[in-house]
Amino acid sequence: MKKYLKHFAVLFILFAIVLAVFIAALIMKKPKEEKVYTRTNTQCKTEERVFDYADVLTDAEEDALRQMIAEKQDEIGCDIVLVTISDPDYAGDNAMMNYADDFYDENMFGYDEPWGDGALYLDNFLGIGNSYSWFSTSGRVENRYSSSMIYDLIDDICYNVNRDPFGSYQLYINSLAKTMSSDSSLDVEIPTFAIWGVAALITLIYILVCINRNVGKKTTDANTYVAGGHAQFPDRRDVFISKHTTSRKIQTSSGGGGGGGHHISSGGHSHGGGGGRH
Amino acid sequence: MIFKCRNCGANTVWSPEHDRMCCPHCDSLDSEELITNENQYQCLSCGAPMEPKPYDSAIKCEHCGAYTIFDERISGKYEPHLVIPFKVSKQKAKEIIREQFEKKIFLPSGFLKEASLDKMEGDYIPFFLFDIHCHYRYSARAKKVRSWTVGDTQYTETSIYQIYRTMDADFNRVPTDASQTMPDNEMDLLEPFDYSAMYPFQPKFMSGFRGELYSIDGPTLEPRAKAKVRKDAVTLMQQTISGYSSVVPECDDCQCQTQNENYALLPVWNYTYTYRGKQYQFRVNGETGKMVGKAPMSIGKIIGCSATVFGLITAMGYMMQTIMGVF
Numbered sequence: 198m199k200k201y202l203k204h205f206a207v208l209f210i211l212f213a214i215v216l217a218v219f220i221a222a223l224i225m226k227k228p229k230e231e232k233v234y235t236r237t238n239t240q241c242k243t244e245e246r247v248f249d250y251a252d253v254l255t256d257a258e259e260d261a262l263r264q265m266i267a268e269k270q271d272e273i274g275c276d277i278v279l280v281t282i283s284d285p286d287y288a289g290d291n292a293m294m295n296y297a298d299d300f301y302d303e304n305m306f307g308y309d310e311p312w313g314d315g316a317l318y319l320d321n322f323l324g325i326g327n328s329y330s331w332f333s334t335s336g337r338v339e340n341r342y343s344s345s346m347i348y349d350l351i352d353d354i355c356y357n358v359n360r361d362p363f364g365s366y367q368l369y370i371n372s373l374a375k376t377m378s379s380d381s382s383l384d385v386e387i388p389t390f391a392i393w394g395v396a397a398l399i400t401l402i403y404i405l406v407c408i409n410r411n412v413g414k415k416t417t418d419a420n421t422y423v424a425g426g427h428a429q430f431p432d433r434r435d436v437f438i439s440k441h442t443t444s445r446k447i448q449t450s451s452g453g454g455g456g457g458g459h460h461i462s463s464g465g466h467s468h469g470g471g472g473g474r475h
Numbered sequence: 476m477i478f479k480c481r482n483c484g485a486n487t488v489w490s491p492e493h494d495r496m497c498c499p500h501c502d503s504l505d506s507e508e509l510i511t512n513e514n515q516y517q518c519l520s521c522g523a524p525m526e527p528k529p530y531d532s533a534i535k536c537e538h539c540g541a542y543t544i545f546d547e548r549i550s551g552k553y554e555p556h557l558v559i560p561f562k563v564s565k566q567k568a569k570e571i572i573r574e575q576f577e578k579k580i581f582l583p584s585g586f587l588k589e590a591s592l593d594k595m596e597g598d599y600i601p602f603f604l605f606d607i608h609c610h611y612r613y614s615a616r617a618k619k620v621r622s623w624t625v626g627d628t629q630y631t632e633t634s635i636y637q638i639y640r641t642m643d644a645d646f647n648r649v650p651t652d653a654s655q656t657m658p659d660n661e662m663d664l665l666e667p668f669d670y671s672a673m674y675p676f677q678p679k680f681m682s683g684f685r686g687e688l689y690s691i692d693g694p695t696l697e698p699r700a701k702a703k704v705r706k707d708a709v710t711l712m713q714q715t716i717s718g719y720s721s722v723v724p725e726c727d728d729c730q731c732q733t734q735n736e737n738y739a740l741l742p743v744w745n746y747t748y749t750y751r752g753k754q755y756q757f758r759v760n761g762e763t764g765k766m767v768g769k770a771p772m773s774i775g776k777i778i779g780c781s782a783t784v785f786g787l788i789t790a791m792g793y794m795m796q797t798i799m800g801v802f
Contacts, residue, residue, distance in 0.1 A: 204580045205783060212787050219794035387799060392792030400785040404777065412575050412757075413664045413767030419710035421667050428609075428644035428711050435617075438635040447627045 234274030240311045241276070242304045251281035251322045258363040265370050273377035275338050276306045276315030279366055283322045288329060290472045293319060297333035297470065298462035307336060312466040314338060318354070318369050325359050331472040339459065339469040341377060347471035355475035476544045477519040478507040478682045486520055486541035488683025491564040491761075496679055507679060515545050530654070533599070533686030544681050553688045555676040557604070557739035559668055561597055561684065561761040568595060568744040568759045571766055580780055581772040583750050591748055597761060599681055599740035600657055601689035604648040605700040606735040609708045611642040614726040617719040638722070642712055645734075646704045650741070651696045653689035657743075659699070664767040665760045668741055672762060676740070686740065693736045701731040 202209070246266045247259050254262070266277045280300055287296050297319040307313025314336035321329040330351055334342050342350075350372055358365040420426055459469050478487045478496065485500035487507040496507040516525050520541035527534050532548035535541070549555065563571070569592045576582055585591055619634040648670055652662035674680070708729050716722060742761025747754055750771040757768030 200577075200580070201780075204578075204780070205787075208784065208787055212791055215791045215794050215798075219798055222798045387792065387796040389796075392789060392796065396785050396788035396792060399788050400781050403784045404781055407580055407780070408772065408777075410579075410581075410770040410772060411768075412770065413661075413765065415664060416765065417666050419707040419714070422646045422649050422704075422707070423711075424645035424647050428642050428708075430640060430642050430715065432639055432641035433715060434639040436637045436639065438616075438637055440632060440634045442630055442632045444628050444630045447624070447629055 232274070234271055234308065236271070236308055238276075238305070238307045238310050238313060240305050241307065246270075246276070246278050248278070248280040248300075251283040251320065253281050253320075253322060253362040254366075255363075262363070262366055262370065265367065269370055269374040270308060273374050274308050274314060275336070275373075275377055276308045277370055277373060278304075278306055278315065278317040279369070280317060281320045281322060281362070285323055287321050288323060288327070290329070290331070293321060293329050293331035293472050294333070294460070294468075294470060295463060296321075297331045298466070298468045299464065301333055301335060301468070302462055302464035302466050309336065312336075312464075316342075316373055318366070320358060320362075326474070328359070328475050329472060330355055330358070330475060332470050334469040335466070338373070338377065339467065342469060344471060346376070347469070348473070351471060351473040355473050358475055476509055476511045476546055476678060477541060478679060479510050479520070481506045481508045486539075486682070488542065489560055489680050490683075491561040491567075494560075494562075496682070507682070509678075511546065515547065519543055530656075530687050530690045531685065532688045533681045533684065535596075535685065542682050542684065544678050544686065548688045549676075549678060549681070549686070554738075555601070555740045556737040557673050558599070558676045558680050559670075559673045559739070559741050559762050560680040561742040562672065563742075563744065563759060563761050563764045565595060565597065565744070567764065568597075568746075568761075569593075571759055571764050572746060572757060575766055576770060579770055581770075581776050583771055583773045583776075586748055586750070586771065592746065595744055595746040597684040598743050598745050599684055599686045600662070600743050601653040601687055602650045602662075602739050602741050603653050603689070603693045603696050603700070604650055604737045604739050605646075605693075605697065605704075605733055607646045607649060607701060607704045608732045608734055609642070609644045609646060609704055610730045610732075611640070611644075611708050611712055612726055612728045613640040613642070613712055613724065614638060615716070615722045615724045617716070617722045619718065620720040636719070638716060640712060640715060642708065644708060644711065646707065648737070649700045649703055650739075651700045651703070653691045653693075653696060653738070654687055655690040656687075661756070661758055661767050663703075665743065665758055665765055668760065668762055673739070681740070684742070689738060693738070697733055697736070701733070704731050705729050 247262050249259055262279065270277055278301065287293055297317050301315070301317045302312055305311035306315045306317065308315055312335060316335065316338045317333045319331045319333065323329070332347055332351055350369070353372065354365045354369050459467060462468050479485070480487045480498035480501060480503055482503045483498060483501040485498055487496050487498045490497035493504060496505050498506055510519050512519050516527070518525055518536040518539060518541060521536060521539035523536055523538040525534060525536060525543060527545060532553070533542055533544040536543060572592060573587055576587060615638045617636045617638050619636065621632045623630055650666060650668065652659060744759035744761055746757040748771065753771070755769060755771045757766065759766045
């Protein structure tokens with residue numbers, strides 16, 4: 198028992214520290230205050246938030262999305278806009294970005310002020326495999342969403358948007374609302390499977406380290422039995438024979454990554470965003 | 476033969492602590508008296524019959540604990556030329572095993588118990604020590620490659636060399652165990668022995684220990700000794716060739732010639748531990764204290780310790796999850 202306790206002393210100490218912090222956290226825990234937002238942008242040109250120009254949604258679905266957006270907007274204090282089109286003129290990331298940003302700017306969306314807090318999701322339906330998506334962010338949403346978060350959201354929506362646009366747009370609204378209602382400092386969330394996975398991995402490493410049962414390594418070397426401790430080399434020559442030189446041009450490649458990040462729209466307003474295909 | 480104390484008549488043994496003969500009964504030093512008997516297979520101390528195995532040259536009497544050395548198994552063609560006496564005592568060997576294994580958490584509880592370790596036996600293991608001369612001729616074509624860049628052009632310069640080497644080396648007393656019962660790899664790992672403490676054979680060094688005569692003769696072992704030498708010679712040769720990006724051998728001729736061979740007894744402590752019907756062997760070099768062996772594992776302890784680690788890490792993970800949700 199003594200050996201067992203000594204063996205796990207470091208782990209037990211670590212556990213005690215985490216336990217102490219855990220207890221302290223529980224004592225300090227305060228009930229979350231519900232933030233109440235009041236719309237202050239009075240210059241927005243439209244009350245509409247769902248613009249289904251591609252006609253991929255039924256009227257009932259559009260109404261359901263409108264109702265959902267209306268609720269979520271006041272919860273998170275951000276405008277949530279959805280636009281679907283079917284226009285080959287906007288095939289391509291740049292065209293989609295310009296369309297989305299201009300649409301947002303021209304309608305003066307923004308929950309707190311024109312061109313303020315809000316997001317717009319644009320889908321351009323041009324057939325499976327040829328359709329484009331763009332997620333445009335502004336104000337607090339722009340600050341909150343990193344490039345990876347934008348692409349994660351687009352991936353999630355694009356996954357099923359051709360088969361179930363209504364479900365995918367519900368996902369967009371919920372996901373946006375969830376992200377904006379959570380504090381950015383809580384962004385690092387430990388998933389339960391990760392806890393089990395890390396514990397299993399550490400246990401496996403621990404077993405592999407402790408299971409080493411062999412004792413005794415080779416302690417002789419090549420000189421151990423050589424008389425005088427070293428061999429004699431009566432002939433030891435490295436004779437230079439020839440030399441030749443070759444040359445080659447170094448190919449330089451140009452280009453780089455695309456998409457995402459912050460930019461200024463044609464209207465002069467800052468937007469973030471990223472696009473994808475489905 | 477047996478060595479008896481002139482003062483008390485008990486069996487005197489070789490004492491690694493004192494580095495001389497000692498009577499464990501009356502603590503007299505160098506009080507030994509050699510007793511021989513016509514009847515080899517009878518204990519010269521208590522008269523009990525003895526049944527040595529075919530390759531035993533000295534054994535302990537099961538009745539009185541005295542050590543008898545069998546004359547005909549250490550004479551004639553079985554007479555060792557050399558011997559390294561035990562320098563590590565049984566107590567020291569036990570301490571070495573304890574030090575090596577006390578931190579191994581998966582060991583069965585009984586492994587390091589005094590009662591188990593007390594079964595350890597000191598054995599003189601038969602070895603043949605070969606003196607081998609090695610003449611090694613080597614030549615190769617080698618390349619050195621150097622690259623540099625100027626502007627957008629990369630230049631590569633390749634230099635060709637012809638390597639010539641001749642090596643002469645005398646490998647002295649290369650040990651090769653001559654026991655069929657001892658695994659070669661474990662005996663190799665027990666090396667090196669310190670030959671400065673090697674003496675011409677004297678039977679008194681065997682008193683107090685089990686002895687074994689060779690069961691593999693010199694000519695049979697010679698190829699193994701030469702293989703060991705050849706391997707070392709290749710290493711020595713390769714150590715002289717460096718700085719090349721590629722080496723293609725053209726001549727690689729290593730000739731090994733045996734100059735001499737000696738039959739020697741080298742000291743080894745053997746500890747056998749039986750766990751779940753399987754025997755685990757541990758050897759301690761009786762001269763240097765170097766240890767070789769593979770420890771048994773308790774399945775119960777593996778499960779218990781792994782569950783502890785997994786449980787604590789998982790619990791910490793969940794607590795961290797909660798903590799991050801609060802701050």
